Amino acid sequence: MELQEIEKRARAMMPSLITQLEQLVALPSVAFPGYPSEPVHEMAATTLDMFREVGFTDARLMEVPTGYPPIYAEAPGPTGSPVVLLYAHYDVQPAPPEQGWTSDPWTATHKNGRIYGRGAADDKGGLVAHLGTMRVFDGAPPCTVKLVLEGMEETESNLEAFVGAHPDLFQCDVFVVCDMGNLTVGEPILTTALRGDVACVATVRTLEHPLHSGVFGGAAPDAMMTLARLLSSLHDAEGNVAVAGVSSGEWTGADMSADDFEASADLADGVRLTGTGSIGTRLWSRPSVSAIGIDMTPVATSSNVLIPEARAKISMRIVPGSDPVQELDALVAHLESHTPYGAQLDVQRTKEAPPFRCATDGPGYAAARVALEEAYGKPAAEAGSGGSIPLLRTLQQACPGAEFILWGPEDVAEARIHASDESVDPAEIEKMVVAQSRLLVHLTEGAALR
Numbered sequence: 001m002e003l004q005e006i007e008k009r010a011r012a013m014m015p016s017l018i019t020q021l022e023q024l025v026a027l028p029s030v031a032f033p034g035y036p037s038e039p040v041h042e043m044a045a046t047t048l049d050m051f052r053e054v055g056f057t058d059a060r061l062m063e064v065p066t067g068y069p070p071i072y073a074e075a076p077g078p079t080g081s082p083v084v085l086l087y088a089h090y091d092v093q094p095a096p097p098e099q100g101w102t103s104d105p106w107t108a109t110h111k112n113g114r115i116y117g118r119g120a121a122d123d124k125g126g127l128v129a130h131l132g133t134m135r136v137f138d139g140a141p142p143c144t145v146k147l148v149l150e151g152m153e154e155t156e157s158n159l160e161a162f163v164g165a166h167p168d169l170f171q172c173d174v175f176v177v178c179d180m181g182n183l184t185v186g187e188p189i190l191t192t193a194l195r196g197d198v199a200c201v202a203t204v205r206t207l208e209h210p211l212h213s214g215v216f217g218g219a220a221p222d223a224m225m226t227l228a229r230l231l232s233s234l235h236d237a238e239g240n241v242a243v244a245g246v247s248s249g250e251w252t253g254a255d256m257s258a259d260d261f262e263a264s265a266d267l268a269d270g271v272r273l274t275g276t277g278s279i280g281t282r283l284w285s286r287p288s289v290s291a292i293g294i295d296m297t298p299v300a301t302s303s304n305v306l307i308p309e310a311r312a313k314i315s316m317r318i319v320p321g322s323d324p325v326q327e328l329d330a331l332v333a334h335l336e337s338h339t340p341y342g343a344q345l346d347v348q349r350t351k352e353a354p355p356f357r358c359a360t361d362g363p364g365y366a367a368a369r370v371a372l373e374e375a376y377g378k379p380a381a382e383a384g385s386g387g388s389i390p391l392l393r394t395l396q397q398a399c400p401g402a403e404f405i406l407w408g409p410e411d412v413a414e415a416r417i418h419a420s421d422e423s424v425d426p427a428e429i430e431k432m433v434v435a436q437s438r439l440l441v442h443l444t445e446g447a448a449l450r
Ligand SMILES: [Zn+2]
Pocket: 089, 122, 123, 153, 179
């Protein structure tokens, strides 16, 4: 199908796609423990109906030992045509009022040309882009299209185990993960690198028991200040990670302006950015270290004593191409060699999630580049993502030959995924429908040429 025809169809279907997005946003499909299960099941059932209607006639809820079911479907193309697997997820992050929403998160709200609501972008926007892609071809795509919609992406995912149990369902030539976005609206981006994630819990012990802070303070070390010194040694004065042996590089793809980044990060008044180098380098090709939890006496029950023991959970994002075990080794070695005053240190390793890098030299990636350029009318650039998606590695292991295309309608500058006032620009959804449709066309043509 020609580009113009696809564009015409995508434009014509947008009002009904937006209506469907509004219906989906109205279902609080939070799969986290402790949240009601009915809306998640309703979301799964509604999604299932929508995808059956657009041509995935065999769409079904898959059986899983625990949690919410993934949706699976297959629309067979001509014999011998390439196989594309479309991925998205139907669960969403919670949207507690204390996040500071300015409109009801479960009511799709049109403002400033965007649609606000929890999941409007992540990933119900991606979901309707898949609906639109099937509708472009009236339910009969030019190649075989598989569909996998996960129900627990935002929480303890059950999909990795499901992939392990049913690798046959995941055999394909190209995975299309529509759960990403451009850096800014209208500027097409393929995400090609994702950082990994390692973590440990460091416990510092300085005293056998609490001591009077007046009688002993000044000569006996308290555990919290000792831990604070240890944590501060993880960065240099400019805020760059200062852990010897941790992998680091320079980002050479598309970059984000400091202004766009600051706007999306909502820094408190007067706060400056940390680190040096381009924003892309700081986010995608260098590590970052954060203390994500601290145990010590709470302020409310504090008294004038020196604290004997304090602990912190330390999380480190690691760069594409690095090995999580080696990176965590380096972090632990740093902690062990920088603990001041001879304090006792115990380190428990809690997480070693690998980074991910997309191959960019295959026919699927080339087709995606062309498709994205056609949809946006300008060449596509490459960006990284600071977040981690462990599922990608699992899919890669299940189907080692397949290529990965990571894109979607969640623009980084404004979509505010996981935060208050999440939103999507409907024009990005429309362009993703065009891009995905053209991708199917090019893959089919490419396969015919080979
Ligand atoms: Zn997502």
